[in-house]
Amino acid sequence: MGLVNLLSASRGENLFLPAHGRGNALPKKIKRLLKLRPGIWDLPELFEIGGPLISEGAIAESQKSSAYEVGVDRCWYGVNGATGLLQSSLLALASPGQAVLMPRNVHKSCIQACLFGGLIPLLFDVPYLTDRGHASVFDRKWLQRVFKKAKELEDDIAAVVLVNPTYQGYSADMESLIQEIHSHSLPVLVDEAHGAYLISQIRPDLPKSAISFGADLVVHSLHKSAPGLVQCAVLWSQGEKVDPFKIERSIELLQTSSPSSLLLASCESSIKELFESKALKKLKSRIEEAELLKDFLIHKDVPLLKNSDPLRIILHTSRYGLSGIEVDKSFIKNRIIGELAEPGTLTFCLGLSSHKRLGKRFVRIWNETLKSFGRQKPSFFKRPPFSIVSKPYKPFSCCWGSSFEKVYLQDAIGRISVEMVCPYPPGIPLLIPGEILDEARVDWLIEQKCFWPEQISDFVRVIS
Numbered sequence: 430m431g432l433v434n435l436l437s438a439s440r441g442e443n444l445f446l447p448a449h450g451r452g453n454a455l456p457k458k459i460k461r462l463l464k465l466r467p468g469i470w471d472l473p474e475l476f477e478i479g480g481p482l483i484s485e486g487a488i489a490e491s492q493k494s495s496a497y498e499v500g501v502d503r504c505w506y507g508v509n510g511a512t513g514l515l516q517s518s519l520l521a522l523a524s525p526g527q528a529v530l531m532p533r534n535v536h537k538s539c540i541q542a543c544l545f546g547g548l549i550p551l552l553f554d555v556p557y558l559t560d561r562g563h564a565s566v567f568d569r570k571w572l573q574r575v576f577k578k579a580k581e582l583e584d585d586i587a588a589v590v591l592v593n594p595t596y597q598g599y600s601a602d603m604e605s606l607i608q609e610i611h612s613h614s615l616p617v618l619v620d621e622a623h624g625a626y627l628i629s630q631i632r633p634d635l636p637k638s639a640i641s642f643g644a645d646l647v648v649h650s651l652h653k654s655a656p657g658l659v660q661c662a663v664l665w666s667q668g669e670k671v672d673p674f675k676i677e678r679s680i681e682l683l684q685t686s687s688p689s690s691l692l693l694a695s696c697e698s699s700i701k702e703l704f705e706s707k708a709l710k711k712l713k714s715r716i717e718e719a720e721l722l723k724d725f726l727i728h729k730d731v732p733l734l735k736n737s738d739p740l741r742i743i744l745h746t747s748r749y750g751l752s753g754i755e756v757d758k759s760f761i762k763n764r765i766i767g768e769l770a771e772p773g774t775l776t777f778c779l780g781l782s783s784h785k786r787l788g789k790r791f792v793r794i795w796n797e798t799l800k801s802f803g804r805q806k807p808s809f810f811k812r813p814p815f816s817i818v819s820k821p822y823k824p825f826s827c828c829w830g831s832s833f834e835k836v837y838l839q840d841a842i843g844r845i846s847v848e849m850v851c852p853y854p855p856g857i858p859l860l861i862p863g864e865i866l867d868e869a870r871v872d873w874l875i876e877q878k879c880f881w882p883e884q885i886s887d888f889v890r891v892i893s
């Protein structure tokens with residue numbers, strides 16, 4: 430069919446990201462821009478335009494005004510997704526040889542940053558929901574336990590990363606977590622990839638952005654949780670703990686030398702949408718529409734799980750013994766495309782466009798799916814065999830350069846991995862380079878392989 434043709438093909442109901450829903454919810458100004466002579470907007474860092482790291486020009490002005498609107502000191506737009514800005518943040522927060530404390534459900538980009546920054550990823554366990562097979566959020570007490578263990582393992586911890594909200598839309602009490610981290614005099618980077626629209630504080634019952642609780646650095650994926658084009662992101666910084674020079678130096682290291690002005694304009698306009706009254710009215714009505722849809726589905730006995738994000742629907746497939754990955758295929762056949770298929774759930778992202786007549790169709794597809802697979806007993810998932818905090822056995826950079834061999838998972842006991850095992854989405858690593866494959870981890874990975882047959886291989890590459 431060819432890529433160009435594929436891009437214009439219809440895909441049914443978009444319940445996947447980007448959140449603008451194939452253009453429906455793009456800001457008006459961007460829609461207008463894209464309707465002009467094709468390519469007219471494709472410009473590099475010209476003098477009047479500038480770029481995210483250039484102190485003069487339209488982009489510098491725009492970043493200043495966005496930071497002012499949000500109430501932080503500085504911000505930088507990004508054209509390589511939250512991925513690029515999370516990685517730059519980590520390189521700004523820690524020096525080679527220092528450790529960064531991160532939750533086990535951290536996005537793979539943060540682990541990758543440890544590789545090229547020579548940082549030690551100190552990974553801490555997070556609560557796990559055995560009825561649905563994915564991670565949950567944790568509280569201050571949990572984090573205090575993590576700190577106690579982490580300090581026994583490593584005395585040079587430079588920073589802490591938190592992920593909030595999660596991909597499925599669960600949200601923690603961020604105020605107390607940030608307070609705890611600051612009580613150890615450490616800076617905190619919050620991966621708020623899925624929570625950009627929270628900065629609008631549109632309703633008091635929705636979670637607040639970590640920015641309002643004093644997080645030092647916060648990264649938003651503007652295509653995941655605001656109406657930005659794919660690849661758009663922003664990094665917000667406040668306070669004295671992280672030197673802006675170090676942030677800029679790290680962005681420069683990873684950013685293309687020709688950032689797209691179209692994407693940067695999309696960063697600007699998607700942030701503006703989170704503050705302009707007309708756009709906010711629309712966002713409010715999307716949220717209300719999503720809440721009505723959820724109520725309707727629950728009323729029709731569709732098993733949905735509770736979360737804190739009205740725009741994310743978590744279908745609890747394992748409640749009837751079904752895999753979210755199999756149920757996803759059935760929805761796709763019926764032209765409803767979800768976002769995140771996992772062994773026990775299927776998460777749909779409603780995004781910022783309207784889905785008015787979705788309810789009845791959703792119920793019909795779910796009921797047909799249930800009938801065709803047969804209603805089974807609920808399935809439960811084993812907790813991952815992670816210690817409360819763990820440090821890779823070998824430094825990352827050492828594994829990267831090591832010679833390796835490919836062995837069957839079951840033959841890997843006692844070996845050191847050189848690869849990341851990481852189903853995508855969600856992009857949360859189950860194994861990282863430098864970790865030892867003990868018996869419990871191997872058994873668990875073999876079990877995970879059954880759940881993610883197309884994503885996890887029979888083999889793993891280990892140091893030879």
Ligand SMILES: Cc1ncc(COP(=O)(O)O)c(C=O)c1O
Nearest residue numbers: 509510511512536620622650856
């Ligand atoms: C929690 C989290 N952080 C960061 C990212 C990376 O975002 P982006 O696609 O904007 O690079 C993802 C992507 O799935 C994610 O789920």
